[in-house]
Amino acid sequence: xxxxxxxxxxxxxxxxxxxxxxxxxxxxxxxxxxxxxxxxxxxxxxxxxxxxxxxxxxxxxxxxxxxxxxxxxxxxxxxxxxxxxxxxxxxxxxxxxxxxxxxxxxxxxxxxxxxxxxxxxxxxxxxxxxxxxxxxxxxxxxxxxxxxxxxxxxxxxxxxxxxxxxxxxxxxxxxxxxxxxxxxxxxxxxxxxxxxxxxxxxxxxxxxxxxxxxxxxxxxxxxxxxxxxxxxxxxxxxxxxxxxxxxxxxxxxxx
Amino acid sequence: xxxxxxxxxxxxxxxxxxxxxxxxxxxxxxxxxxxxxxxxxxxxxxxxxxxxxxxxxxxxxxxxxxxxxxxxxxxxxxxxxxxxxxxxxxxxxxxxxxxxxxxxxxxxxxxxxxxxxxxxxxxxxxxxxxxxxxxxxxxxxxxxxxxxxxxxxxxxxxxxxxxxxxxxxxxxxxxxxxxxxxxxxxxxxxxxxxxxxxxxxxxxxxxxxxxxxxxxxxxxxxxxxxxxxxxxxxxxxxxxxxxxxxxxxxxxxxxxxxxxxxxxxxxxxxxxxxxxxxxxxxxxxxxxxxxxxxxxxxxxxxxxxxxxxxxxxxxxxxxxxxxxxxxxxxxxxxxxxxxxxxxxxxx
Amino acid sequence: xxxxxxxxxxxxxxxxxxxxxxxxxxxxxxxxxxxxxxxxxxxxxxxxxxxxxxxxxxxxxxxxxxxxxxxxxxxxxxxxxxxxxxxxxxxxxxxxxxxxxxxxxxxxxxxxxxxxxxxxxxxxxxxxxxxxxxxxxxxxxxxxxxxxxxxxxxxxxxxxxxxxxxxxxxxxxxxxxxxxxxxxxxxxxxxxxxxxxxxxxxxxxxxxxxxxxxxxxxxxxxxxxxxxxxxxxxxxxxxxxxxxxxxxxxxxxxxxxxxxxxxxxxxxxxxxxxxxxxxxxxxxxxxxxxxxxxxxxxxxxxxxxxxxxxxxxxxx
Numbered sequence: 001x002x003x004x005x006x007x008x009x010x011x012x013x014x015x016x017x018x019x020x021x022x023x024x025x026x027x028x029x030x031x032x033x034x035x036x037x038x039x040x041x042x043x044x045x046x047x048x049x050x051x052x053x054x055x056x057x058x059x060x061x062x063x064x065x066x067x068x069x070x071x072x073x074x075x076x077x078x079x080x081x082x083x084x085x086x087x088x089x090x091x092x093x094x095x096x097x098x099x100x101x102x103x104x105x106x107x108x109x110x111x112x113x114x115x116x117x118x119x120x121x122x123x124x125x126x127x128x129x130x131x132x133x134x135x136x137x138x139x140x141x142x143x144x145x146x147x148x149x150x151x152x153x154x155x156x157x158x159x160x161x162x163x164x165x166x167x168x169x170x171x172x173x174x175x176x177x178x179x180x181x182x183x184x185x186x187x188x189x190x191x192x193x194x195x196x197x198x199x200x201x202x203x204x205x206x207x208x209x210x211x212x213x214x215x216x217x218x219x220x221x222x223x224x225x226x227x228x229x230x231x232x233x234x235x236x237x238x239x240x241x242x243x244x245x246x247x248x249x250x251x252x253x254x255x
Numbered sequence: 256x257x258x259x260x261x262x263x264x265x266x267x268x269x270x271x272x273x274x275x276x277x278x279x280x281x282x283x284x285x286x287x288x289x290x291x292x293x294x295x296x297x298x299x300x301x302x303x304x305x306x307x308x309x310x311x312x313x314x315x316x317x318x319x320x321x322x323x324x325x326x327x328x329x330x331x332x333x334x335x336x337x338x339x340x341x342x343x344x345x346x347x348x349x350x351x352x353x354x355x356x357x358x359x360x361x362x363x364x365x366x367x368x369x370x371x372x373x374x375x376x377x378x379x380x381x382x383x384x385x386x387x388x389x390x391x392x393x394x395x396x397x398x399x400x401x402x403x404x405x406x407x408x409x410x411x412x413x414x415x416x417x418x419x420x421x422x423x424x425x426x427x428x429x430x431x432x433x434x435x436x437x438x439x440x441x442x443x444x445x446x447x448x449x450x451x452x453x454x455x456x457x458x459x460x461x462x463x464x465x466x467x468x469x470x471x472x473x474x475x476x477x478x479x480x481x482x483x484x485x486x487x488x489x490x491x492x493x494x495x496x497x498x499x500x501x502x503x504x505x506x507x508x509x510x511x512x513x514x515x516x517x518x519x520x521x522x523x524x525x526x527x528x529x530x531x532x533x534x535x536x537x538x539x540x541x542x543x544x545x546x547x548x549x550x551x552x553x554x555x556x557x558x559x560x561x562x563x564x565x566x567x568x569x570x571x572x573x574x575x576x577x578x579x580x581x582x583x584x585x586x587x588x589x590x591x592x593x594x595x596x597x598x599x600x601x602x
Numbered sequence: 603x604x605x606x607x608x609x610x611x612x613x614x615x616x617x618x619x620x621x622x623x624x625x626x627x628x629x630x631x632x633x634x635x636x637x638x639x640x641x642x643x644x645x646x647x648x649x650x651x652x653x654x655x656x657x658x659x660x661x662x663x664x665x666x667x668x669x670x671x672x673x674x675x676x677x678x679x680x681x682x683x684x685x686x687x688x689x690x691x692x693x694x695x696x697x698x699x700x701x702x703x704x705x706x707x708x709x710x711x712x713x714x715x716x717x718x719x720x721x722x723x724x725x726x727x728x729x730x731x732x733x734x735x736x737x738x739x740x741x742x743x744x745x746x747x748x749x750x751x752x753x754x755x756x757x758x759x760x761x762x763x764x765x766x767x768x769x770x771x772x773x774x775x776x777x778x779x780x781x782x783x784x785x786x787x788x789x790x791x792x793x794x795x796x797x798x799x800x801x802x803x804x805x806x807x808x809x810x811x812x813x814x815x816x817x818x819x820x821x822x823x824x825x826x827x828x829x830x831x832x833x834x835x836x837x838x839x840x841x842x843x844x845x846x847x848x849x850x851x852x853x854x855x856x857x858x859x860x861x862x863x864x865x866x867x868x869x870x871x872x873x874x875x876x877x878x879x880x881x882x883x884x885x886x887x888x889x890x891x892x893x894x895x896x897x898x899x900x901x902x903x904x905x906x907x908x909x910x911x912x913x914x915x916x917x918x
Contacts, residue, residue, distance in 0.1 A: 052799055053798075053799075054795065054798070054799065073798070073803070074798040074799050075797075075798050075799070075801050075802055075803045075804070076803075078798075078799055078800055078801035079801045083799065083800070083801075084799055086796075090793060090795065090796045091793070091796070092789050092792050092793055092796070093792065093793075094792060095789070095792070099785075102785075103785065103786070103789050103797075103800065104800045104801075106782060106785070106786075107800050107801035107802055108801060111782075112782040112783060112785075112786045112802070112807070113782075113783055113807075113810065114781055114782040114783055115777065115778050115781050115782075115783050115784075116777050116778075116781055117781055117782075118777075118780040118781055119780065119781060119782055119785050120780070122782075161796070161800060162800070164800075165800050165801055327711050331710070331711065332711075333711045333714055333715070380891070380895075383895060389657050389710060389711060389714060390651070390657045390847075390851070390855070391894050393657060393659060393714060393847065394847060394848065394851050394890060394894045395890075395891055395894040395895065397844045397847070397848070397890070398886075398887040398888070398890035398891040398894065399887070399891070400887075401883040401884065401886060401887030401890070402883075402884055402887035402888060402891070404883065405881040405883050405884035405887070406884065408880075408881065409881060409884075518840070518841075522718060522719055522722045522840070525715040525716075525718060525719055526715075526719050528715065529712060529715055529716055529719070533711060533712065571732065572731070572732050572733050573730075573731075574730075575729075575730035575732075576726070576727045576728075576729075576730030576731045577730070578730070579723070579726035579727065579729070579730050580723050580726065580727055583719060583720060583723040586716070586719060587704055587720075590704055590705075590707060590708065590716065591704065591707075594707045594708050594712075
């Protein structure tokens with residue numbers, strides 16, 4: 001499939017006796033929002049670790065824009081445009097909000113092996129960072145230290161860090177984790193606005209958000225992809241219903 | 256004109272804690288007992304004898320490394336003061352042996368005393384450091400070394416104290432016809448093997464050992480299992496201190512009992528742990544034996560080999576320097592191929 | 603700290619030898635040089651330890667490498683400071699590159715132990731190198747030759763050279779930590795895995811910082827060899843690495859003047875105690891323990907509320 005920006009073939013990862021990723025095949029099309037759902041412990045975050053390069057898979061291949069990146073380091077993938085966000089907020093807490101974003105902008109704008117000129121003199125970095133802040137809705141908090149932001153704002157910044165690297169594909173690991181309904185409502189349009197501009201693999205527990213955002217959905221159970229399809233197909237899939245028995249069921253949320 | 260002429264600040268800064276290296280210096284300390292210095296040919300027997308010496312040293316290193324690796328593994332804490340406990344064990348043994356006239360009485364008392372001191376140290380200072388960053392741990396335990404070294408100097412003086420080989424073990428014994436070996440060194444090997452075996456059984460076969468291993472590989476899990484982690488930590492620490500004291504007591508008669516002895520061997524124990532993998536008893540054993548044998552063999556045979564290939568001048572110039580880096584080269588090699596050590600305890 | 607204070611301190615430092623001459627306190631000019639040399643070494647360590655969060659316990663290796671380079675070069679007749687000192691920095695950089703490349707593959711407790719072990723290896727190597735004095739060390743026949751009418755034999759001239767290099771080091775540190783490289787370094791200290799995932803090859807930055815710190819420390823080593831006109835393996839002993847660490851914790855982690863303040867406090871304290879007791883390390887030990895347990899941000903925190911926060915515990 002040439003229109004796939006990310007292609008995963010037969011990916012496996014075990015931890016001792018536990019099979020965390022079991023022969024996963026997955027294709028994310030260019031420009032789509034592809035949701036990855038599954039019960040707790042299905043191996044979603046483990047998969048993101050492997051896709052982003054923080055965890056080496058045991059076997060299988062990961063292709064990004066047609067290039068094998070299976071053994072590529074996380075930073076090299078990030079520079080090629082494959083960028084992740086974290087389920088557990090991972091920001092630079094002692095930095096101001098704008099400096100967080102500046103770091104991410106700086107990563108892709110020229111060498112950072114520069115030793116003399118203060119970063120504060122580099123207008124271009126700050127201009128670009130400011131426009132990112134406007135996009136994620138944190139422009140009023142630019143000078144605030146990240147540690148003292150509200151939880152929802154920290155989640156926005158989390159996403160902003162990933163966005164500031166100008167990715168062509170985002171791996172969003174539960175972007176709405178721990179957010180209240182109001183805070184989620186701010187994030188959903190933001191993610192929706194990225195559709196078409198870049199490709200997204202969205203991992204999310206909030207089924208409402210998943211079915212509103214996703215073009216296609218894959219279901220991961222016990223490390224295996226048991227189904228992939230458009231939301232209606234997934235909703236109707238008996239295997240998915242069985243896997244979700246007792247958990248929140250995709251169909252119910254929508255019904 | 257200088258008002259207070261002091262020739263050099265530096266040796267004091269450098270040698271403040273640490274006495275200037277004595278002649279014939281090697282990282283294990285000074286060998287007092289004039290043993291096995293026969294410059295014989297590289298016969299099989301000689302090789303065997305050096306192998307035994309390596310084993311003997313390796314086993315003692317293991318005693319130090321075992322306690323240290325558990326503390327590292329379970330508490331994610333770096334403890335530089337471990338060597339001070341070893342030093343303390345040796346000094347206590349020497350003093351008690353002199354007072355009581357019996358090495359056999361001195362060793363258990365020194366063991367218990369060092370264990371108690373270790374536990375007191377854990378309760379008073381180290382416990383406060385578990386949650387702190389490594390930098391603080393390094394500095395605080397470094398401070399303990401400074402204090403311990405000067406305290407020992409105050410009590411026992413700056414000169415090395417003597418700890419004699421027990422009379423019954425002072426001679427050589429015949430292992431087999433044509434091969435005699437120091438009875439005392441043989442005793443060290445036997446004691447080392449017994450302790451290593453007991454330790455292995457303790458850690459792998461008992462409930463306490465299981466908890467310790469659980470703690471070493473996953474602290475949260477151990478906490479979740481309802482283990483009284485604080486008590487376990489204190490006990491493990493006291494146990495590690497006792498092992499240190501045992502090593503200090505056993506090595507005391509062979510090496511000099513002096514201020515600074517703890518730091519030299521501590522660094523070797525670090526090398527052992529890096530090679531073996533943090534938190535792994537098995538790794539500590541394999542690493543300790545590797546380091547013991549490689550170091551002993553290197554010091555004996557490398558100069559000989561150099562002499563055979565190059566000139567005696569080269570051998571005497573470069574031999575000791577090369578021999579002393581062998582174990583570090585070994586460590587570098589392990590790091591290069593297996594950065595987590597040979598037997599990583601964490602996943 | 604008010605902006606004017608560093609300038610006042612600099613003015614005082616420039617005036618100091620002139621005043622000292624008047625009052626026949628020549629010893630203290632030499633003492634001040636020594637403090638400044640340790641300040642350069644400690645400042646270089648502060649770059650990787652304070653700003654970079656790398657708890658390197660082997661900094662004395664670079665100190666010794668620099669010192670021995672100058673001493674050995676002099677035995678071969680190379681006594682120009684313009685050649686020998688850069689050479690000392692180059693050698694220290696090479697040593698730092700080797701040690702750093704290996705030890706930075708690991709982190710946390712491993713990193714501490716490995717840097718310590720490699721530095722100690724250097725110590726043993728120089729004890730074993732009989733050709734360069736072994737444990738006795740080497741005497742330098744004279745100080746390096748600098749030309750331009752300056753004679754380093756004169757303690758005041760040497761003092762000014764060291765002062766200039768210290769100021770240079772502090773300016774370099776100041777520029778560096780605010781430039782792109784320094785920003786990256788501090789962000790790595792705070793959250794290395796996130797730096798990886800936004801596209802930084804963190805290993806390269808850390809290694810680069812490690813080499814820069816080693817190079818500057820090599821310069822300090824070259825200076826100490828000149829100061830004492832004597833080098834021995836004790837320069838590389840891990841106690842020296844520990845002393846440098848103590849200076850930084852006393853002076854302030856990731857604080858511009860942390861290394862300088864710490865060197866002053868440590869050496870003056872040692873100088874003040876030593877006439878009264880041979881157990882000065884006993885006192886320093888307790889002071890250090892108290893600082894670590896009760897004032898972890900160092901003395902600089904007393905002057906400046908803006909000192910950076912402590913590096914977080916490295917996640918193993």
